[in-house]
Amino acid sequence: MQTKNAGHGAEGFKKCTKCGERKPIDGYNRDKSRSSGRSERCRTCRAEQVKAWRLADPERARQAALRSYNKHIDKRREEGRARYAIDGAESKREWNRANPEKCKKTNKKWRLKNVKKVRANGKVNYEKNKERRIKMANEWNRANPKKRSAIMVFQNAKRRSRIKANGGRGFTKKHWDKLLSKCGGMCAYCRRSKANSVDHFIPIALGGSHDFANIIPSCAVCNSTKRENEPVQWIVGRYGEEALQYVRSIMIEQ
Secondary structure (H helix, E strand, O other): OOOOOOOOOOOOEEEOOOOOOEEEHHHEEEOOOOOOOEEEEEHHHHHHHHHHHHHHOHHHHHHHHHHHHHHOHHHHHHHHHHHHHHHHHHHHHHHHHHOHHHHHHHHHHHHHHOHHHHHHHHHHHHHHOHHHHHHHHHHHHHHOHHHHHHHHHHHHHHHHHHHHHHOOOEOOHHHHHHHHHHHOOEOOOOOOOEOOEEEEOOOHHHOOOOEHHHEEEEOHHHHHHHOOOOHHHHHHHHHOHHHHHHHHHHOOOO
């Protein structure tokens, strides 16, 4: 009775029908359609055959590769997850450490394509680690006063350019005193702390103008918390509908 491995020889070698060389069984691809369980051509000759076929008919080769990928997509994903769970994370960290410039370029490209996702993830991460982030920022500021000063110069210049681009009539001390009298000198948002900060109701970063009709007396905490958030959503989410109506009531009309 002929076994499945017949023709391999006692030494476990097989003769390639293309190049004529005798090579170890492992040098041949598995092929269930063959009685021997291996292809007739060695891996090298088979690779050359496939390469020539792909060059001769690239569109057909692409369609065949796509069909094969879709057919085994679930299996490939499972195998990929399993490999990543074993050593993928560590391998990725090692690659990042060995290729810092490539890693930086790849991450930058991804962030530019996913700006909204990056901002959303940043807000979630900040809220989750708020106290630690604030502590780290304060420590860095104290340890790097010159760098902090340079950053603030840049940020202030950037803000001034935005204000100029957005336009507006500005506001005077008379406008400010009028706003303070309307809110009793208290923050228009929380109504608990003194108003010691000028806030733009529609943030400059969102296109708000530097105009007296867009100015709100605020405490430093509310001003820094509101930042570039959409004002209506931020006020309602933090203090409720009544607070939004109150803020609108003290704003100077156009």
